[in-house]
Amino acid sequence: MRWLLTARVRRGLIGAAVLFLLLEAATRAEIVSPTYLPPASTVLLTTGGILTDPAFLADVGGTLTAWAIGLTIATAIAVPIGLILGSSWRSYLASTTAIEFLRPIPSVALIPLAILILGRGLDMRVSLIVYASIWPILFNTIYGIREVDPLAKETARIFGYGRVAILRLVSLRWASPFIYTGIRISAAIALILAISTELIAGGGSGIGIWMLRNSETGVPRELLYAGIVVAGLLGLVINVVMEVGERRLFSWHPRVRGNG
């Protein structure tokens, strides 16, 4: 098992290295003018440079602030609604049509409307992040609550627990990994929305704002590309942290343990 792991890591590194060399060769061959497409190694060096630049880190902080606030509010709204819709078939049926109509509205289409109504500040960004992040959390909560082992609920009932206690002690706990998966999906969506709103609305601080500033003519292109690399790294870090958190938090759950 140990050597298998290292073979995997080795192959992964080889794959990444080959891609990097191909990019480096393509950019050094100057198929596209280097003012537009600087060499891959230059971009990599610049990435290291901006990661220690306090001004850039402030922009990363701006994006992450909107991201965190939006994701928290979305969770606070979606989980209670999901609990109700998941535990009552009637309330679920009553809201399906409303959900079917609201969900397909692409969140970014709301950006112009939100700019008109809320301006270009943090509250506009957060509202859009909330709107886009609600859906995966809501649906995962509904499915999670429905998946609860009826036997567990019956057992709790026999031991004399009331409805609310069962919901809190049995259903919510059982559904928690599902809810967490929803939050994990929404974390990626929230980052997309955070950067989209910055790119389209401008103003304030954020990676998108930083990119806007650096996509103007006269600014060395590698800065823009380094910003994209950082955006990718940010997405990757968020995903990895959420995945590790999933394993840590829910190792007790039969679903996660792998024998559910």
Place this chain on the structure above:
Amino acid sequence: MSAVGGASRQRVAARVGSQVGGLLLRVSVLAGLIVAWQVVTVAVDDRVFWPTPITIGARFWEVWVTNPDAWVSSLLPSVLRLLVGWFAATAVGVGVGTIVGLSPRARDYFDPIIQFLRSIPPPALLPLFIVLLGIGSEMKEAMILFGVVWPILLNTADGVSSVDPLQRDTGRAYRISRVDQLVRIILPSAAPKIFAGLRVSLSIAVILMVISELYAATDGIGFFLVQAQRTFRSLDVWATIVLLGILGYALNVVLGLVEGYILSWHRGAMRTRE
């Protein structure tokens, strides 16, 4: 009139009644929301920013239904871009996904690259695509392709690698050609997972279509939207959001029909297995 007939008629009436009741229940929250929206907007009386749903509906009809010019200048270019990007992503995603799914070794080589590229929020690439491809349709199609290819690719890889080994061994034992194995055994049994990926990617495609047009365009729904916003025609913004909601919904319905048609054999097969 016999008592039996009366009873059965009563039962039919009860069933119709419960169906009507079910329908009422289904639309109740939506209807409630719309009524509340109407009441609130009438009370607020802010025609610029909070038009009533009735005004929005009327404007939607005016701008997007009875206006062929808007179809040609906005709806058509947008939908074309969306479809080109999405079909290209399907070809690339299913192709690469099949390779990666068939060979664990290839998966090892590609995995870090895929994970990194997948993590880049697609809008962050807008400035890059504009530098490389300009602000025409190609830029938007490339953007859609890049953004939606990952769910298709990963789902295909997952579906292909979890094909029943017995089926693959049978194919090999009968010396069915590799191409036939791929087309007749592997891809069909991966099809349900591939479709799940296509479904996710379609809604992302709508989002990316809009955002690429919001950022830089000379036509399309997103362009219309941003023009309306810049000239403070908020009613048009509302009407266009309605259009995009309907568009997203319609695309999903069409994909659902195609999926139902293509996968009908699959459901039959699952039933006989049970």
